[in-house]
Amino acid sequence: MSSAPPALFTLPAPRSPASRPVKPMxxxxxxxxxxxxxxxxxxxxxxxxxxxxxxxxxxxxxxxxxxxxxxxxxxxxxxxxxxxxxxxxxxxxxxxxxxxxxxxxxxxxxxxxxxxxxxxxxxxxxxxxxxxxxxxxxxxxxxxxxxxxxxxxxxxxxxxxxxxxxxxxxxxxxxxxxxxxxxxxxxxxxxxxxxxxxxxxxxxxxxxxxxxxxxxxxxxxxxxxxxxxxxxYCTFCPFSGVCASRDRHEARLREHPDLAAEALAMEYASMALNEPMSLYGTRSLYEQLTEDERNDAVLTAFEERLDASPFSLYEVRRLYLPGRTKDCRHHHGDRCARPRWWCRTERTAACRREHAVFETGADGTRTELPPQCAGLDDGCHGNPVKGPAWRSVRTVWEGPRLEAEFTLMRWGREDGVQLRQGERSMIKRLHYLDRGEGYPAAEAYLVAAPSGADDKNRESFERRWTEFTGLIGPRWEPIRPLVSHRRTRGSRxxxxxxxxxxxxxxxxxxx
Ligand code: SF4
Ligand SMILES: [Zn+2]
Ligand SMILES: [Zn+2]
Ligand SMILES: [Zn+2]
The missing domain is CATH 3.40.50 (Rossmann fold)
Incomplete structure (x- = not known):
């Protein structure tokens, strides 16, 4: 009649590994x-x-x-x-x-x-x-x-x-x-x-x-x-289906004029740097809010916020690169770092090399003509296709809002560049290079907007900018050097x- 001795301490129950599936969390x-x-x-x-x-x-x-x-x-x-x-x-x-x-x-x-x-x-x-x-x-x-x-x-x-x-x-x-x-x-x-x-x-x-x-x-x-x-949802969410209905959303913005002003300021800066970039595809939050006078307090809060914000003058340059066409795929296969350019666009460095046209004056001086190439010759026509757009943003001045707008006007006068207003945003810009038709195309302007946007352009931007426009670097001196972010996409x-x-x-x- 032997009984097991009393255990001094309880042993852990033996596990049966791998036999019992663990219930998932x-x-x-x-x-x-x-x-x-x-x-x-x-x-x-x-x-x-x-x-x-x-x-x-x-x-x-x-x-x-x-x-x-x-x-x-x-x-x-x-x-x-x-x-x-x-x-x-x-x-x-x-x-x-x-x-x-x-x-x-x-x-x-x-x-x-x-x-x-x-x-x-x-x-x-x-x-x-x-x-x-x-x-x-x-x-x-x-x-x-x-x-x-x-x-x-x-x-x-x-x-x-x-x-x-x-x-x-x-x-x-x-x-x-x-x-x-x-x-x-x-x-x-x-x-x-x-x-x-x-x-x-x-x-x-x-x-x-x-x-x-x-x-x-x-x-x-x-x-x-x-x-x-x-x-x-996020206070500035523009997506229907995520965001509440317009009525409810605007009511919420009215309850939080500070957050509404923040959303409007975000939209303002975005449109300053890129006119079509409003919160909603074809309309801006701002335009939408102006349609209801109950939103007046919200719009006032926004104006006050802008007035109190530090401002920057940003030089924005944009390259609209050509996309790949049938021809390009046909001639260059699956990959092509340089989809071909078309001559009907603004004169570019490449264009100059190919189609330089000079006029000789009475005193024998040769002046380069604006691009006259109609793209009719074989090898220089084709329908341009939209490719990626590259943007360079450089801060060239910082200070209070009012002074920013004066500086913009003054620099425009000094350089003989006219101020133009954005069609929807009404934001004034000094366009010193207008976008031509087709691709590649380039545009550049100076604009005042709330500070906060980082200076940015990809590494090869300057090279391609010069290639396409014949211009070197930004027109105004950036106030700080470019800090390149490590590319971390797909980082494991x-x-x-x-x-x-x-x-x-x-x-x-x-x-
Ligand atoms: S979809 Fe809207 S709610 Fe969702 S993260 Fe984007 S902004 Fe925020
Ligand atoms: Zn190609
Ligand atoms: Zn040409
Ligand atoms: Zn040509």
Whole structure:
């Protein structure tokens, strides 16, 4: 009759490695809006029904901080949603871009099971990127570059650091009216999984499964939280579908004249550097706001902000390069660094070499004629095709706004260049080189705009500028040298930074 001796301490239960598949974690990318809030509330109410552990220990709520969210959206989540999550000790992770360059990495602003605030901003906000670039949010190949760069990119790299090779379940808040988006998303994920040769993550769409459309989602959140939820998006977001309806958006701008003024100033700088670059394709936010007199206070706030802003005189030069044509592809194959130029454009260095035409005066002096080539000869005609546009921005003067505009006028007089107003923006510019027809074409002007845009041009800009225009460098002396940003596109090493001092990380302690 022997019984086992009493254990001095409990031994860890033997694990059976590799036999039991590990249950994947569930990651909800939380955009602070109605859709993802509804999903959270559904999870809190009945975790097991949605495949979660009863204590929600396998749920991670992941939020990418753009830095330009409406304060009312932040406060809604802080007041009504976070306490519910903290009560159940749900892990909330907040991430943001660390800087301009991808290699600066992703910063974990907070990783906690007792989150009390959504961070207003990380070290590098979307607006920082736009203002230093002198531009507004844009689409490229049908995708919003801002959202990819400041949300998707952060979330993806955080997930790589967190899960490595382990698969997880990715929850997306598409509602029943967004089946098309769901299908597209699933397709993309399947392709990514295939390419990686493993399941990176399984997408999950609880609202679509529940058959809830936008109205049902909003009603559900209202019923649970007792306060209507507003759309969550960046204060200057120009995209319909992301941004609220025009009425609601303008009402929000009126409630926050400071943020409205910031959006308008961003648009002003963008249009100063590139006339068509307003927030909305064919109209500017400014034009739109002037149509309703209730917006007067907002417009006044904007004017005051401009008056108080430091201003710069920017010399903007733009090259509209030719794109590849059928001929070019035919003669030069798949790659051609120099799609051919057409002679009907402004005289260029290349044009001069090919078609120099001189007039000999009575005293024997030879003067070069303006380009007369009509492009009729074989080998010099063809339909120009639009290629990339290159821009150089150099700061040549800095000071207060009023002085900036006087300086612009004075320099115009001194150089005999007339001021011209932008058709839509009414912004005055000194155009010293007008854009010719076709491609390549070049234009250059001096314009006053709020300071903030970085000096920028790509390395080969000057060479090509001289080639096309015969001009050397900027016309006015830049006040600072060009700092070239490292090109970091497609950079593989993206650190995910968890500074120990920034936030305590109870989630890690508990792990
Ligand atoms: S809310 Fe609009 S501006 Fe902000 S990241 Fe998304 S698409 Fe871009
Ligand atoms: Zn070619
Ligand atoms: Zn020519
Ligand atoms: Zn010619």
């Amino acid at each position: 569930t990651v909800l990318s939380y955009g602070l809006g109605a859709d993802s809030t509804a999903i959270l509330l559904m999870y809190l109410e009945d975790p097991v029904r949605y495949g979660l552990e009863p204590d929600l220990s396998d749920l991670i709520v992941l939020h990418a901080v753009t830095g330009n969210e409406w304060p009312t959206s932040l406060s809604y989540v802080d007041r009504l949603v976070l306490p519910l999550l903290a009560e159940r000790r749900v892990r909330v992770v907040q991430v943001a871009r660390m800087g301009f360059s991808d290699s600066d990495g992703v910063l974990v602003l907070e990783d906690s099971r007792a989150t009390r605030h959504i961070h207003q901003a990380g070290p590098w906000r979307l607006s920082d990127w736009l203002v230093t670039g002198g531009t507004v949010p844009q689409m490229a190949s049908g995708r919003r570059t801002c959202s990819i760069r400041f949300k998707g990119w952060c979330l993806d790299h955080w997930a790589v650091a967190e899960f490595g090779q382990r698969a997880f379940r990715r929850v997306i808040g598409y509602h029943a009216g967004e089946r098309k988006r769901m299908e597209k998303d699933t397709k993309i994920q399947n392709r990514l999984n295939e390419r990686a040769g493993r399941v990176i993550c399984e997408p999950s769409y609880p609202l679509i499964e529940a058959g809830m459309d936008r109205a049902a989602v909003e009603a559900y959140v209202l019923q649970r939280l007792g306060e209507p939820i507003q759309k969550s 090493t993206v650190p995910v930074i968890r500074p120990s001092g920034v936030a305590h990380v109870p989630a890690l302690a508990a792990a």
